[in-house]
Amino acid sequence: MTIFLICTVIFNMLISITIYKILVRKKKIFNDRFGMIMAMSLSGVISLSIAMNIQFLFSVPSVPLMIITVLTGGFIGVLFGSLVKFQSLLAGYSQGILGSVMGSMFGAVVLDPALCSLPIAYVETIQQNTIIFSLFSTCLVLSTSFLIYYSLRV
Secondary structure, three states, X not given: OHHHHHHHHHHHHHHHHHHHHHHHHXXXXXXXHHHHHHHHHHHHHHHHHHHHHHHHHHOOOOHHHHHHHHHHHHHHHHHHHOOOOHHHXXXXXXXXXXXXXXXXXXXXXXXXXXXXXXXXXHHHHHXXXXXXXXXHHHHHHHHHHHHHHHHHHO
């Protein structure tokens, strides 16, 4: 289980690095508005996925772990927002932080269903839900990256 979660985090980071390199090479062909939309969507989805998988990996909902994931999400947002202008920098930063907070909270709820007063029956399926949501978030990052890449070609 731990190896699977480490592989999903690394895979999500590789996808992020790849789409960032593609965007850096093609940043001359898109305008500021499109750049801000790309920065917001990519930083939000990528930081949500990475934060959720990190929360699954360490499986202890703690404040320092959430702070680390929020800083990581902010860094991802600044990275993607720096492609265009200052406005997209702020938009990417805020979306990165928002995505990482959502991912951390979602991961904490999946690991401890009692946080949302879910029934005891969900406790038996925590490992299964962790794998399902980890795969879903990776597919979400893949589809978002593919759509952004496709929009550059059109």
